[in-house]
Amino acid sequence: MAKADIQDSLEKIKTVAKINEGKNLKYSILTMGCQLNENDSEKLSGMMEEMNYIKTDKLSDADLIVFNTCCVRENAEDKLFGKLGEVKKYKEEKGTIIAIGGCMMQEKHIVEKLKQSYPFFDIIFGPHTLAQFPVDLCKILYNRKRIEDILDIDGEIIEGLPIRRDDNVKASVAIMNGCNNFCTYCIVPYVRGRERSREPKDIIEEVKQLAEQGYKEIMLLGQNVNSYLRTEKENNIHFEEYEGVNSFATLLRAVNKIEGIERIRFISPHPKDFTDDVIEAIRDCDKVCKLVHLPLQSGSSEILKAMNRKYSKEQYLNLVEKMKKNIPNLTLSTDIIVGFPGETEENFKDTLDVVEKVNFEQVYMFIYSRRVGTPGDKMKNQISENIKHERFDRLKKLVEKQIELKNMEYINTVQNVLIEGRSKTNENMLTGRTDSNKVVVLEGPDDLIGKVLPLTIISEHMWYLKGKIIK
Ligand code: SAH
Numbered sequence: 001m002a003k004a005d006i007q008d009s010l011e012k013i014k015t016v017a018k019i020n021e022g023k024n025l026k027y028s029i030l031t032m033g034c035q036l037n038e039n040d041s042e043k044l045s046g047m048m049e050e051m052n053y054i055k056t057d058k059l060s061d062a063d064l065i066v067f068n069t070c071c072v073r074e075n076a077e078d079k080l081f082g083k084l085g086e087v088k089k090y091k092e093e094k095g096t097i098i099a100i101g102g103c104m105m106q107e108k109h110i111v112e113k114l115k116q117s118y119p120f121f122d123i124i125f126g127p128h129t130l131a132q133f134p135v136d137l138c139k140i141l142y143n144r145k146r147i148e149d150i151l152d153i154d155g156e157i158i159e160g161l162p163i164r165r166d167d168n169v170k171a172s173v174a175i176m177n178g179c180n181n182f183c184t185y186c187i188v189p190y191v192r193g194r195e196r197s198r199e200p201k202d203i204i205e206e207v208k209q210l211a212e213q214g215y216k217e218i219m220l221l222g223q224n225v226n227s228y229l230r231t232e233k234e235n236n237i238h239f240e241e242y243e244g245v246n247s248f249a250t251l252l253r254a255v256n257k258i259e260g261i262e263r264i265r266f267i268s269p270h271p272k273d274f275t276d277d278v279i280e281a282i283r284d285c286d287k288v289c290k291l292v293h294l295p296l297q298s299g300s301s302e303i304l305k306a307m308n309r310k311y312s313k314e315q316y317l318n319l320v321e322k323m324k325k326n327i328p329n330l331t332l333s334t335d336i337i338v339g340f341p342g343e344t345e346e347n348f349k350d351t352l353d354v355v356e357k358v359n360f361e362q363v364y365m366f367i368y369s370r371r372v373g374t375p376g377d378k379m380k381n382q383i384s385e386n387i388k389h390e391r392f393d394r395l396k397k398l399v400e401k402q403i404e405l406k407n408m409e410y411i412n413t414v415q416n417v418l419i420e421g422r423s424k425t426n427e428n429m430l431t432g433r434t435d436s437n438k439v440v441v442l443e444g445p446d447d448l449i450g451k452v453l454p455l456t457i458i459s460e461h462m463w464y465l466k467g468k469i470i471k
Protein backbone atom coordinates (compact mmCIF):
# COMPACT_ATOMS: atom_id res chain seq x y z
CA MET A 1 0.00 0.00 0.00
CA ALA A 2 1.22 3.46 -0.77
CA LYS A 3 2.23 5.45 2.27
CA ALA A 4 2.76 9.20 2.26
CA ASP A 5 6.34 10.43 2.57
CA ILE A 6 6.24 12.69 5.61
CA GLN A 7 9.97 13.40 5.83
CA ASP A 8 9.50 17.03 4.78
CA SER A 9 6.79 17.51 7.43
CA LEU A 10 8.95 16.03 10.18
CA GLU A 11 11.80 18.37 9.20
CA LYS A 12 9.48 21.40 9.17
CA ILE A 13 8.22 20.44 12.65
CA LYS A 14 11.83 20.84 13.85
CA THR A 15 12.27 24.14 12.00
CA VAL A 16 9.08 25.64 13.46
CA ALA A 17 9.93 24.31 16.93
CA LYS A 18 13.22 26.24 16.74
CA ILE A 19 11.51 29.44 15.60
CA ASN A 20 8.99 29.17 18.46
CA GLU A 21 11.42 28.14 21.20
CA GLY A 22 11.03 30.10 24.45
CA LYS A 23 8.15 32.20 23.12
CA ASN A 24 5.44 30.48 25.19
CA LEU A 25 3.04 30.33 22.22
CA LYS A 26 -0.42 28.78 22.50
CA TYR A 27 -2.80 26.95 20.17
CA SER A 28 -6.52 26.19 20.17
CA ILE A 29 -8.19 23.55 18.09
CA LEU A 30 -11.93 23.34 17.38
CA THR A 31 -13.06 19.89 16.34
CA MET A 32 -16.41 19.90 14.59
CA GLY A 33 -16.92 16.41 13.19
CA CYS A 34 -17.03 12.68 13.80
CA GLN A 35 -14.55 10.47 15.65
CA LEU A 36 -12.30 10.30 12.58
CA ASN A 37 -12.22 14.07 12.63
CA GLU A 38 -11.33 13.94 16.34
CA ASN A 39 -8.56 11.48 15.57
CA ASP A 40 -7.21 13.91 12.95
CA SER A 41 -7.34 16.68 15.56
CA GLU A 42 -5.23 14.56 17.89
CA LYS A 43 -2.64 14.30 15.11
CA LEU A 44 -2.78 18.06 14.48
CA SER A 45 -2.38 18.65 18.22
CA GLY A 46 0.57 16.27 18.28
CA MET A 47 2.25 18.25 15.49
CA MET A 48 1.52 21.60 17.12
CA GLU A 49 2.88 20.52 20.50
CA GLU A 50 6.09 19.28 18.85
CA MET A 51 6.30 22.73 17.23
CA ASN A 52 6.32 24.31 20.71
CA TYR A 53 2.72 25.43 20.97
CA ILE A 54 0.86 24.78 24.24
CA LYS A 55 -2.84 23.95 24.24
CA THR A 56 -5.39 26.50 25.48
CA ASP A 57 -9.17 26.37 25.39
CA LYS A 58 -9.41 30.16 25.39
CA LEU A 59 -9.47 31.38 21.80
CA SER A 60 -8.44 34.90 22.87
CA ASP A 61 -5.18 33.51 24.32
CA ALA A 62 -4.20 31.52 21.25
CA ASP A 63 -1.47 32.48 18.77
CA LEU A 64 -2.64 29.76 16.40
CA ILE A 65 -6.27 28.67 15.95
CA VAL A 66 -7.09 25.54 13.95
CA PHE A 67 -10.61 24.67 12.83
CA ASN A 68 -11.12 21.01 11.97
CA THR A 69 -14.38 21.16 10.04
CA CYS A 70 -17.13 18.73 9.10
CA CYS A 71 -19.76 19.04 6.36
CA VAL A 72 -21.99 16.04 6.88
CA ARG A 73 -24.95 18.27 7.84
CA GLU A 74 -25.80 21.92 7.37
CA ASN A 75 -25.47 22.92 11.05
CA ALA A 76 -21.73 22.17 10.82
CA GLU A 77 -21.40 25.05 8.34
CA ASP A 78 -23.35 27.50 10.46
CA LYS A 79 -21.08 26.66 13.38
CA LEU A 80 -17.90 27.38 11.41
CA PHE A 81 -19.09 30.72 10.04
CA GLY A 82 -20.26 31.80 13.49
CA LYS A 83 -16.89 30.99 15.07
CA LEU A 84 -14.95 32.66 12.26
CA GLY A 85 -16.83 35.87 12.98
CA GLU A 86 -15.62 35.60 16.56
CA VAL A 87 -11.93 34.96 15.84
CA LYS A 88 -11.69 37.80 13.31
CA LYS A 89 -11.14 40.29 16.13
CA TYR A 90 -8.26 38.25 17.61
CA LYS A 91 -6.61 38.21 14.24
CA GLU A 92 -6.96 41.99 13.99
CA GLU A 93 -5.81 42.62 17.57
CA LYS A 94 -2.83 40.29 17.85
CA GLY A 95 -2.21 38.65 14.48
CA THR A 96 -3.42 35.17 15.50
CA ILE A 97 -2.72 32.62 12.76
CA ILE A 98 -6.01 31.13 11.52
CA ALA A 99 -5.92 27.68 9.86
CA ILE A 100 -9.04 25.93 8.58
CA GLY A 101 -8.87 22.21 7.82
CA GLY A 102 -11.14 19.19 7.61
CA CYS A 103 -13.77 17.77 5.29
CA MET A 104 -15.58 21.02 4.51
CA MET A 105 -12.47 22.39 2.81
CA GLN A 106 -12.91 19.80 0.04
CA GLU A 107 -16.08 21.64 -1.02
CA LYS A 108 -15.29 24.23 -3.66
CA HIS A 109 -18.31 26.44 -2.95
CA ILE A 110 -17.26 26.69 0.70
CA VAL A 111 -13.68 27.69 -0.12
CA GLU A 112 -15.08 30.36 -2.47
CA LYS A 113 -17.34 31.65 0.28
CA LEU A 114 -14.43 31.79 2.74
CA LYS A 115 -12.32 33.76 0.27
CA GLN A 116 -15.13 36.22 -0.29
CA SER A 117 -16.57 36.67 3.18
CA TYR A 118 -13.79 35.57 5.58
CA PRO A 119 -10.58 36.43 3.70
CA PHE A 120 -8.55 36.83 6.88
CA PHE A 121 -7.64 33.12 7.19
CA ASP A 122 -3.99 32.08 6.72
CA ILE A 123 -4.17 28.40 5.77
CA ILE A 124 -6.83 26.18 4.26
CA PHE A 125 -6.10 22.46 4.14
CA GLY A 126 -8.14 19.27 3.68
CA PRO A 127 -8.10 15.73 5.06
CA HIS A 128 -5.78 14.69 2.20
CA THR A 129 -3.16 17.31 3.14
CA LEU A 130 -3.28 16.96 6.93
CA ALA A 131 0.31 15.73 7.14
CA GLN A 132 1.46 18.82 5.23
CA PHE A 133 0.28 21.11 8.02
CA PRO A 134 3.80 21.82 9.41
CA VAL A 135 5.02 22.65 5.88
CA ASP A 136 2.16 25.11 5.37
CA LEU A 137 2.61 26.65 8.80
CA CYS A 138 6.34 27.09 8.24
CA LYS A 139 5.62 29.00 5.01
CA ILE A 140 3.24 31.29 6.86
CA LEU A 141 5.81 32.05 9.56
CA TYR A 142 8.34 33.10 6.91
CA ASN A 143 5.94 34.91 4.64
CA ARG A 144 2.41 35.81 5.70
CA LYS A 145 0.83 34.93 2.36
CA ARG A 146 -2.45 33.04 2.40
CA ILE A 147 -2.13 29.32 1.52
CA GLU A 148 -4.71 26.98 0.02
CA ASP A 149 -3.45 23.43 0.26
CA ILE A 150 -6.25 21.23 -1.05
CA LEU A 151 -5.75 17.99 -2.99
CA ASP A 152 -8.45 16.66 -5.31
CA ILE A 153 -6.89 13.21 -5.37
CA ASP A 154 -7.00 10.85 -2.40
CA GLY A 155 -4.23 11.40 0.10
CA GLU A 156 -2.03 8.40 0.82
CA ILE A 157 -2.05 6.58 4.15
CA ILE A 158 -0.04 8.50 6.73
CA GLU A 159 2.07 6.70 9.33
CA GLY A 160 4.46 8.14 11.88
CA LEU A 161 2.89 11.51 12.68
CA PRO A 162 3.13 12.64 16.29
CA ILE A 163 -0.17 12.39 18.18
CA ARG A 164 -1.44 14.04 21.33
CA ARG A 165 -4.41 12.07 22.65
CA ASP A 166 -7.25 13.73 24.55
CA ASP A 167 -7.86 10.82 26.91
CA ASN A 168 -5.72 8.50 29.08
CA VAL A 169 -8.06 5.53 29.22
CA LYS A 170 -9.68 5.34 25.78
CA ALA A 171 -7.87 5.71 22.45
CA SER A 172 -9.16 5.71 18.91
CA VAL A 173 -7.27 4.06 16.08
CA ALA A 174 -8.20 4.79 12.46
CA ILE A 175 -8.02 1.55 10.47
CA MET A 176 -9.08 2.94 7.12
CA ASN A 177 -9.88 6.13 5.27
CA GLY A 178 -12.63 7.05 2.84
CA CYS A 179 -15.83 5.39 1.68
CA ASN A 180 -16.99 3.65 -1.52
CA ASN A 181 -20.69 3.40 -0.71
CA PHE A 182 -22.15 6.66 -2.01
CA CYS A 183 -25.34 6.67 0.02
CA THR A 184 -27.33 9.28 -1.88
CA TYR A 185 -27.68 11.70 1.06
CA CYS A 186 -24.04 11.61 2.08
CA ILE A 187 -21.13 13.93 1.30
CA VAL A 188 -18.40 11.80 2.95
CA PRO A 189 -17.27 9.83 -0.16
CA TYR A 190 -16.77 13.13 -2.01
CA VAL A 191 -14.66 14.75 0.68
CA ARG A 192 -12.78 11.75 2.08
CA GLY A 193 -12.19 9.87 -1.17
CA ARG A 194 -12.14 6.12 -1.76
CA GLU A 195 -11.50 3.40 0.80
CA ARG A 196 -7.87 2.90 1.73
CA SER A 197 -6.93 0.52 4.56
CA ARG A 198 -3.92 0.75 6.81
CA GLU A 199 -1.44 -2.12 6.89
CA PRO A 200 -2.34 -4.73 9.57
CA LYS A 201 1.13 -4.39 11.12
CA ASP A 202 0.81 -0.62 11.60
CA ILE A 203 -2.55 -1.03 13.37
CA ILE A 204 -1.48 -3.94 15.59
CA GLU A 205 1.76 -2.23 16.60
CA GLU A 206 -0.09 1.01 17.40
CA VAL A 207 -2.53 -0.86 19.65
CA LYS A 208 0.33 -2.70 21.39
CA GLN A 209 2.01 0.61 22.08
CA LEU A 210 -1.25 2.04 23.45
CA ALA A 211 -1.57 -0.97 25.75
CA GLU A 212 1.96 -0.35 27.02
CA GLN A 213 1.06 3.27 27.68
CA GLY A 214 -1.82 2.08 29.88
CA TYR A 215 -4.81 2.57 27.54
CA LYS A 216 -7.70 0.20 28.32
CA GLU A 217 -10.21 0.78 25.54
CA ILE A 218 -9.58 0.88 21.81
CA MET A 219 -12.06 2.30 19.31
CA LEU A 220 -11.36 1.09 15.77
CA LEU A 221 -12.46 3.76 13.31
CA GLY A 222 -13.51 3.90 9.68
CA GLN A 223 -16.50 4.95 7.56
CA ASN A 224 -17.15 1.30 6.81
CA VAL A 225 -14.98 -0.80 9.10
CA ASN A 226 -16.27 -4.17 8.04
CA SER A 227 -14.91 -3.66 4.55
CA TYR A 228 -11.39 -3.28 5.98
CA LEU A 229 -8.88 -4.51 3.30
CA ARG A 230 -11.67 -5.23 0.82
CA THR A 231 -10.59 -2.65 -1.76
CA GLU A 232 -7.02 -3.91 -1.50
CA LYS A 233 -8.10 -7.52 -2.08
CA GLU A 234 -10.44 -6.62 -4.97
CA ASN A 235 -7.80 -4.58 -6.74
CA ASN A 236 -4.81 -6.80 -5.99
CA ILE A 237 -3.15 -4.03 -4.02
CA HIS A 238 -0.35 -5.55 -2.01
CA PHE A 239 -0.64 -5.73 1.77
CA GLU A 240 1.27 -7.81 4.31
CA GLU A 241 -0.64 -10.21 6.50
CA TYR A 242 0.45 -9.74 10.10
CA GLU A 243 -0.49 -11.94 13.04
CA GLY A 244 -3.15 -13.53 10.84
CA VAL A 245 -4.87 -10.25 9.97
CA ASN A 246 -6.36 -10.18 6.47
CA SER A 247 -9.93 -8.93 7.12
CA PHE A 248 -11.96 -7.04 9.71
CA ALA A 249 -12.89 -10.24 11.57
CA THR A 250 -9.25 -11.33 11.86
CA LEU A 251 -8.30 -7.82 12.95
CA LEU A 252 -10.78 -8.04 15.83
CA ARG A 253 -9.30 -11.41 16.82
CA ALA A 254 -5.73 -10.09 16.73
CA VAL A 255 -6.51 -6.95 18.77
CA ASN A 256 -8.40 -9.14 21.25
CA LYS A 257 -5.12 -10.96 22.01
CA ILE A 258 -3.23 -7.81 23.00
CA GLU A 259 -2.46 -7.87 26.68
CA GLY A 260 -3.54 -4.86 28.74
CA ILE A 261 -6.41 -3.87 26.47
CA GLU A 262 -9.72 -4.51 28.21
CA ARG A 263 -12.27 -3.30 25.69
CA ILE A 264 -12.58 -3.04 21.94
CA ARG A 265 -15.25 -1.04 20.11
CA PHE A 266 -15.62 -0.13 16.44
CA ILE A 267 -17.59 2.33 14.29
CA SER A 268 -19.17 2.20 11.84
CA PRO A 269 -19.92 -1.12 10.22
CA HIS A 270 -22.33 -1.23 7.26
CA PRO A 271 -25.22 -3.73 7.53
CA LYS A 272 -24.68 -4.91 3.94
CA ASP A 273 -21.14 -6.05 4.78
CA PHE A 274 -21.88 -7.70 8.11
CA THR A 275 -20.55 -11.14 7.23
CA ASP A 276 -20.74 -14.23 9.46
CA ASP A 277 -17.02 -14.17 10.23
CA VAL A 278 -17.49 -10.73 11.87
CA ILE A 279 -20.46 -12.00 13.92
CA GLU A 280 -18.39 -14.99 15.04
CA ALA A 281 -15.43 -12.78 15.97
CA ILE A 282 -17.64 -10.53 18.11
CA ARG A 283 -19.07 -13.63 19.80
CA ASP A 284 -15.67 -15.24 20.43
CA CYS A 285 -13.62 -12.22 21.51
CA ASP A 286 -14.16 -11.48 25.18
CA LYS A 287 -12.83 -7.91 24.93
CA VAL A 288 -15.04 -6.91 22.00
CA CYS A 289 -18.00 -5.03 23.49
CA LYS A 290 -21.37 -6.58 22.82
CA LEU A 291 -22.84 -3.21 21.87
CA VAL A 292 -22.76 -2.97 18.10
CA HIS A 293 -23.54 0.25 16.24
CA LEU A 294 -25.57 -0.79 13.19
CA PRO A 295 -26.69 2.25 11.17
CA LEU A 296 -30.26 1.78 9.94
CA GLN A 297 -30.88 5.22 8.30
CA SER A 298 -34.46 4.31 7.39
CA GLY A 299 -36.83 1.44 8.14
CA SER A 300 -38.52 1.66 4.75
CA SER A 301 -37.27 -0.61 1.95
CA GLU A 302 -38.37 1.98 -0.60
CA ILE A 303 -36.41 4.79 1.06
CA LEU A 304 -33.43 2.51 1.68
CA LYS A 305 -33.37 1.85 -2.06
CA ALA A 306 -33.47 5.57 -2.82
CA MET A 307 -30.69 6.05 -0.27
CA ASN A 308 -28.58 3.37 -2.05
CA ARG A 309 -28.11 1.47 1.20
CA LYS A 310 -28.26 -1.94 -0.52
CA TYR A 311 -30.42 -3.68 2.10
CA SER A 312 -34.17 -3.82 2.73
CA LYS A 313 -36.17 -3.53 5.94
CA GLU A 314 -36.45 -7.33 6.06
CA GLN A 315 -32.75 -7.89 5.45
CA TYR A 316 -31.88 -5.48 8.28
CA LEU A 317 -34.30 -7.21 10.66
CA ASN A 318 -33.01 -10.65 9.64
CA LEU A 319 -29.46 -9.53 10.30
CA VAL A 320 -30.45 -8.27 13.74
CA GLU A 321 -32.14 -11.61 14.46
CA LYS A 322 -29.09 -13.55 13.36
CA MET A 323 -26.78 -11.38 15.44
CA LYS A 324 -28.98 -11.62 18.54
CA LYS A 325 -29.15 -15.39 18.16
CA ASN A 326 -25.39 -15.78 17.85
CA ILE A 327 -24.05 -13.15 20.24
CA PRO A 328 -25.21 -13.52 23.85
CA ASN A 329 -26.06 -10.20 25.56
CA LEU A 330 -25.93 -8.27 22.28
CA THR A 331 -27.21 -4.69 22.37
CA LEU A 332 -27.51 -2.37 19.37
CA SER A 333 -27.31 1.33 18.65
CA THR A 334 -28.09 3.04 15.37
CA ASP A 335 -28.25 6.17 13.20
CA ILE A 336 -31.53 7.28 11.62
CA ILE A 337 -32.30 10.04 9.14
CA VAL A 338 -35.84 11.43 8.99
CA GLY A 339 -37.25 13.36 6.06
CA PHE A 340 -35.19 11.94 3.19
CA PRO A 341 -36.68 13.08 -0.17
CA GLY A 342 -39.87 11.21 -1.01
CA GLU A 343 -40.38 9.84 2.53
CA THR A 344 -44.14 9.29 2.95
CA GLU A 345 -46.02 8.87 6.21
CA GLU A 346 -46.09 5.11 5.44
CA ASN A 347 -42.33 5.05 4.91
CA PHE A 348 -41.77 6.89 8.17
CA LYS A 349 -44.02 4.41 9.98
CA ASP A 350 -41.71 1.64 8.77
CA THR A 351 -38.85 3.43 10.54
CA LEU A 352 -40.90 3.61 13.75
CA ASP A 353 -41.73 -0.07 13.28
CA VAL A 354 -38.07 -1.12 13.09
CA VAL A 355 -37.26 1.01 16.13
CA GLU A 356 -40.10 -0.68 18.03
CA LYS A 357 -38.93 -4.13 17.00
CA VAL A 358 -35.19 -3.81 17.55
CA ASN A 359 -35.42 -1.81 20.78
CA PHE A 360 -32.06 -0.06 20.36
CA GLU A 361 -29.84 0.84 23.29
CA GLN A 362 -29.24 4.25 21.70
CA VAL A 363 -30.51 6.00 18.56
CA TYR A 364 -28.66 8.94 16.98
CA MET A 365 -31.36 10.84 15.10
CA PHE A 366 -30.79 13.30 12.26
CA ILE A 367 -33.01 15.52 10.19
CA TYR A 368 -32.16 15.10 6.50
CA SER A 369 -29.87 17.88 5.35
CA ARG A 370 -29.33 18.64 1.63
CA ARG A 371 -25.66 18.38 0.65
CA VAL A 372 -24.46 20.07 -2.53
CA GLY A 373 -23.16 17.52 -5.05
CA THR A 374 -25.04 14.49 -3.69
CA PRO A 375 -27.87 12.78 -5.66
CA GLY A 376 -30.25 13.44 -2.75
CA ASP A 377 -29.90 17.18 -3.21
CA LYS A 378 -31.07 16.91 -6.82
CA MET A 379 -34.18 14.89 -5.99
CA LYS A 380 -37.38 16.80 -6.73
CA ASN A 381 -39.49 15.40 -3.89
CA GLN A 382 -37.87 17.19 -0.92
CA ILE A 383 -39.83 17.10 2.35
CA SER A 384 -40.96 20.33 4.00
CA GLU A 385 -39.16 21.48 7.15
CA ASN A 386 -42.42 21.21 9.13
CA ILE A 387 -42.94 17.57 8.31
CA LYS A 388 -39.27 16.74 8.94
CA HIS A 389 -39.42 18.29 12.39
CA GLU A 390 -42.76 16.75 13.24
CA ARG A 391 -41.44 13.26 12.32
CA PHE A 392 -38.23 13.88 14.21
CA ASP A 393 -40.20 14.71 17.35
CA ARG A 394 -42.34 11.57 17.00
CA LEU A 395 -39.27 9.39 16.61
CA LYS A 396 -37.60 11.10 19.55
CA LYS A 397 -40.60 10.42 21.77
CA LEU A 398 -40.56 6.74 20.92
CA VAL A 399 -36.82 6.46 21.47
CA GLU A 400 -36.98 8.25 24.82
CA LYS A 401 -39.77 5.98 25.99
CA GLN A 402 -37.71 2.93 25.04
CA ILE A 403 -34.57 4.25 26.72
CA GLU A 404 -36.46 4.95 29.91
CA LEU A 405 -37.80 1.41 30.00
CA LYS A 406 -34.38 -0.01 29.25
CA ASN A 407 -32.79 2.11 31.96
CA MET A 408 -35.26 0.68 34.48
CA GLU A 409 -34.07 -2.81 33.57
CA TYR A 410 -30.54 -1.85 34.63
CA ILE A 411 -31.60 -1.03 38.18
CA ASN A 412 -30.30 -3.56 40.72
CA THR A 413 -28.22 -5.35 38.09
CA VAL A 414 -24.44 -5.66 38.31
CA GLN A 415 -22.58 -4.05 35.38
CA ASN A 416 -18.89 -4.09 34.54
CA VAL A 417 -17.95 -0.44 34.23
CA LEU A 418 -14.69 0.96 32.85
CA ILE A 419 -13.94 4.03 34.97
CA GLU A 420 -12.86 6.84 32.63
CA GLY A 421 -12.20 9.77 34.95
CA ARG A 422 -13.83 12.55 36.95
CA SER A 423 -17.27 13.67 35.79
CA LYS A 424 -17.07 16.96 33.87
CA THR A 425 -20.25 18.25 35.48
CA ASN A 426 -19.58 17.08 39.06
CA GLU A 427 -16.01 16.84 40.37
CA ASN A 428 -17.16 14.66 43.28
CA MET A 429 -18.22 11.86 40.98
CA LEU A 430 -16.33 9.43 38.78
CA THR A 431 -17.73 8.53 35.38
CA GLY A 432 -17.48 5.36 33.35
CA ARG A 433 -19.29 3.20 30.83
CA THR A 434 -20.90 -0.20 30.72
CA ASP A 435 -20.10 -2.70 27.97
CA SER A 436 -23.32 -1.41 26.34
CA ASN A 437 -21.84 2.12 26.37
CA LYS A 438 -24.19 3.53 29.03
CA VAL A 439 -22.70 6.30 31.14
CA VAL A 440 -22.51 5.40 34.84
CA VAL A 441 -21.53 7.86 37.58
CA LEU A 442 -20.35 6.80 41.02
CA GLU A 443 -18.57 8.03 44.10
CA GLY A 444 -15.02 6.80 44.48
CA PRO A 445 -11.32 7.65 44.67
CA ASP A 446 -9.09 8.60 41.72
CA ASP A 447 -7.14 5.35 41.78
CA LEU A 448 -10.15 3.55 40.28
CA ILE A 449 -9.64 5.43 36.98
CA GLY A 450 -8.69 2.99 34.23
CA LYS A 451 -10.12 -0.04 36.04
CA VAL A 452 -13.07 -2.22 35.09
CA LEU A 453 -15.26 -2.64 38.16
CA PRO A 454 -18.49 -4.52 38.82
CA LEU A 455 -21.03 -1.94 40.05
CA THR A 456 -24.59 -2.25 41.29
CA ILE A 457 -26.85 0.17 39.41
CA ILE A 458 -28.94 2.10 41.93
CA SER A 459 -30.83 4.67 39.86
CA GLU A 460 -31.46 5.89 36.29
CA HIS A 461 -31.50 9.46 34.96
CA MET A 462 -32.34 9.20 31.21
CA TRP A 463 -28.82 9.89 29.86
CA TYR A 464 -26.87 8.21 32.64
CA LEU A 465 -27.13 5.63 35.41
CA LYS A 466 -25.87 5.85 38.96
CA GLY A 467 -23.78 2.98 40.33
CA LYS A 468 -22.34 1.82 43.64
CA ILE A 469 -19.16 -0.08 44.34
CA ILE A 470 -19.86 -3.60 45.58
CA LYS A 471 -18.29 -3.94 49.01
N1 SAH B 1 -20.00 5.95 7.73
C1 SAH B 1 -20.88 6.01 8.80
C2 SAH B 1 -21.17 7.40 9.31
C3 SAH B 1 -21.49 8.47 8.36
S1 SAH B 1 -21.88 10.06 8.95
C4 SAH B 1 -22.08 5.22 8.43
O1 SAH B 1 -22.28 4.87 7.30
O2 SAH B 1 -22.85 4.92 9.31
C5 SAH B 1 -22.82 9.76 10.40
C6 SAH B 1 -24.30 9.80 10.24
O3 SAH B 1 -24.73 11.07 9.79
C7 SAH B 1 -24.87 8.85 9.22
O4 SAH B 1 -24.98 7.56 9.70
C8 SAH B 1 -26.20 9.47 8.91
O5 SAH B 1 -27.21 8.99 9.76
C9 SAH B 1 -25.97 10.94 9.17
N2 SAH B 1 -25.97 11.71 7.91
C10 SAH B 1 -25.11 11.59 6.88
N3 SAH B 1 -25.46 12.45 5.89
C11 SAH B 1 -26.56 13.12 6.31
C12 SAH B 1 -27.41 14.11 5.73
N4 SAH B 1 -27.18 14.59 4.51
N5 SAH B 1 -28.44 14.56 6.46
C13 SAH B 1 -28.69 14.08 7.70
N6 SAH B 1 -27.95 13.13 8.28
C14 SAH B 1 -26.89 12.64 7.60
Ligand code: SF4
Binding pocket: 179, 180, 181, 182, 183, 186, 187, 188, 189, 223, 224, 270
Ligand atom coordinates in the same frame (compact mmCIF):
# COMPACT_ATOMS: atom_id res chain seq x y z
FE1 SF4 C 1 -21.78 8.15 4.08
FE2 SF4 C 1 -22.94 5.86 3.45
FE3 SF4 C 1 -20.28 6.07 3.35
FE4 SF4 C 1 -21.51 6.08 5.71
S1 SF4 C 1 -21.49 4.37 4.24
S2 SF4 C 1 -19.90 7.46 5.04
S3 SF4 C 1 -23.41 7.14 5.25
S4 SF4 C 1 -21.72 7.13 2.03
Ligand code: F3S
Binding pocket: 032, 033, 034, 035, 036, 037, 069, 070, 071, 072, 103, 104, 188, 191, 192
Ligand atom coordinates in the same frame (compact mmCIF):
# COMPACT_ATOMS: atom_id res chain seq x y z
FE1 F3S D 1 -16.56 13.00 9.69
FE2 F3S D 1 -17.93 15.12 9.06
FE3 F3S D 1 -15.88 14.43 7.61
S1 F3S D 1 -18.75 13.25 9.78
S2 F3S D 1 -15.72 12.24 7.77
S3 F3S D 1 -15.84 15.07 9.72
S4 F3S D 1 -17.78 15.24 6.86
